[in-house]
Amino acid sequence: MKLEEAVEEFLLSCCADGLSPRTVEWHHSHLKRLVSYLDKDVAAISTHDIRDFVAHLRNRSRRYIGHPTHPPIEGGLSIATIHGCIRSLKRFFNWLEKEGIIPANPAARLRLPKLPDRVPKGISPSDFRKLLACCNGNKVQELRDRAIVLFLADTGCRAGEVCSLKVEDLNLDEGIALVRGKGRKERMVAMSQTTCEALKAYLEVRPKGKGEQVFIGQRGPLTVSGLSQVMRRLKKKAGVSGCCNPHSFRHGFAREWLMSGGDMASLSDLLGHADIETTKVYSVFRMMELKAKHNQHSPVMHMLVEEESGS
Incomplete structure (x- = not known):
């Protein structure tokens, strides 16, 4: 062959x-x-x-x-x-x-090159607040953009999952949504009251007759490339210099989850990863974030506190 x-x-x-x-x-x-x-x-x-x-x-x-x-x-x-x-x-x-097409795999002994150390690429909390502030109006586009920013930050969903989200997938009273990830796998994600309220406000003015998807663009359902364009426009409007593409919200979600004390196993489920090793890619922190985690979990500080409380 x-x-x-x-x-x-x-x-x-x-x-x-x-x-x-x-x-x-x-x-x-x-x-x-x-x-x-x-x-x-x-x-x-x-x-x-x-x-x-x-x-x-x-x-x-x-x-x-x-x-x-x-x-x-x-x-x-x-x-x-x-x-x-x-x-x-x-x-x-x-x-x-x-498949029996060749007797042996000639690439089996190939070595994968070591990848360079990963640079943190999650959106920063300050940049997130700037993006949110620049879509705080009552026009349809502003209400949609606010809902998008909050949904991305609150769920850590992939761009494709956001764009394929349907109105019937939302349960805003319970604060949950059904999303379809890689390999057409479905999972439930949770949302805060703030995100649910933003989605409700947008759905009240959402254009009708343009598809089942939640987020609608000028010509119909918002595409992944359309979502990226939305984020580039918001980035420019907000004067943000850091990373704020759709995937940076996923990294930011993972960072904030772990910084707040969330466990890796639950994070893996929320991100829709089949293997927890994939989730570890997202556990990359800046030095100041590592310092804050160390202050919170320092063995020395915990042992000294135990000694003082026992004396």
């Missing part, structure tokens, strides 16, 4: 197994690099061939070569991109082996 044909079969299998369109496209974007580099039957691809391909990726000096819309620019691929490409290669060749 030719490599290009095998990639198409793999992507079809991903679709049939229920992987999200974004995940399928992620694999396609990485594997098409391999197809462009190697012209072989998959059974003839060796570990040497795979390592040679990865070395080629590391040595590239330009990006977006052959991209349909983006012009090539100087600069090699990032470690994160190479890391993702190797992960996709491992998944692809592992699938070929399990």
